[in-house]
Amino acid sequence: KAGVTQTPRYLIKTRGQQVTLSCSPISGHRSVSWYQQTPGQGLQFLFEYFSETQRNKGNFPGRFSGRQFSNSRSEMNVSTLELGDSALYLCASSRAGGQEETQYFGPGTRLLVL
Amino acid sequence: DQQVKQNSPSLSVQEGRISILNCDYTNSMFDYFLWYKKYPAEGPTFLISISSIKDKNEDGRFTVFLNKSAKHLSLHIVPSQPGDSAVYFCAASAGPGFQKLVFGTGTRLLVSP
Numbered sequence: 001k002a003g004v005t006q007t008p009r010y011l012i013k014t015r016g017q018q019v020t021l022s023c024s025p026i027s028g029h030r031s032v033s034w035y036q037q038t039p040g041q042g043l044q045f046l047f048e049y050f051s052e053t054q055r056n057k058g059n060f061p062g063r064f065s066g067r068q069f070s071n072s073r074s075e076m077n078v079s080t081l082e083l084g085d086s087a088l089y090l091c092a093s094s095r096a097g098g099q100e101e102t103q104y105f106g107p108g109t110r111l112l113v114l
Numbered sequence: 115d116q117q118v119k120q121n122s123p124s125l126s127v128q129e130g131r132i133s134i135l136n137c138d139y140t141n142s143m144f145d146y147f148l149w150y151k152k153y154p155a156e157g158p159t160f161l162i163s164i165s166s167i168k169d170k171n172e173d174g175r176f177t178v179f180l181n182k183s184a185k186h187l188s189l190h191i192v193p194s195q196p197g198d199s200a201v202y203f204c205a206a207s208a209g210p211g212f213q214k215l216v217f218g219t220g221t222r223l224l225v226s227p
Contacts, residue, residue, distance in 0.1 A: 031213065033213060033214075033215075035215075035217075040219075041219070042218055042219035042220055043158070043205075044217070045215060045216065048213060048214065056213070056214045058214070090158070092157070094213065097213045099146055099207055099209035099213060100163070100165070100209075102160045103160065103215070105150075105157030105158045105159070106157050107155065107156055107157050108157055
């Protein structure tokens with residue numbers, strides 16, 4: 001079974017631009033979560049989508065948004081990029097997003113904002 | 115405010131010895147805890163988990179211990195192998211409900227032959 005895939009793997013943007021990252025979950029998985037990993041903060045939860053609805057949200061500004069499509073694929077958008085948005089963005093999928101379900105992570109998209 | 119803390123950024127252990135990775139948490143609402151392992155250029159991989167109704171969970175060479183009164187959990191790897199060299203993250207969630215993991219900052223484990 002194919003794992004979680006994320007595209008693109010690497011991205012360079014400049015301040016003020018916007019960016020869209022994509023995540024394809026494991027087949028049959030309907031829950032997709034997004035995390036930001038930075039050296040100082042570790043992994044921080046951004047949001048979780050299930051059946052095209054955002055169910056849970058972390059403490060990030062409104063510049064960070066996402067959506068999920070009917071095939072469970074998800075996109076994350078960051079508008080008006082800031083230098084501090086440089087990070088590894090990880091998505092994870094699970095069947096239904098239950099607390100004790102294992103989340104399977106993709107390899108991440110490394111974003112560099114110049 | 116870091117609710118999940120891994121105070122040791124790195125740990126070096128010899129092959130065959132025990133590796134003990136520690137994690138402290140502050141939020142008493144956390145009731146489910148996990149350990150993930152991460153290799154460079156890959157996403158985190160689930161290793162082992164424990165519910166707050168237990169104080170120990172074992173899976174092969176990996177054992178997680180939970181001390182709720184101290185708000186502390188640890189991961190024991192016995193015996194350690196060079197392939198275990200990676201960054202280990204502990205994570206916690208407060209349920210029931212949806213998945214929202216709070217991660218620690220990670221501990222880099224180096225197992226030398």
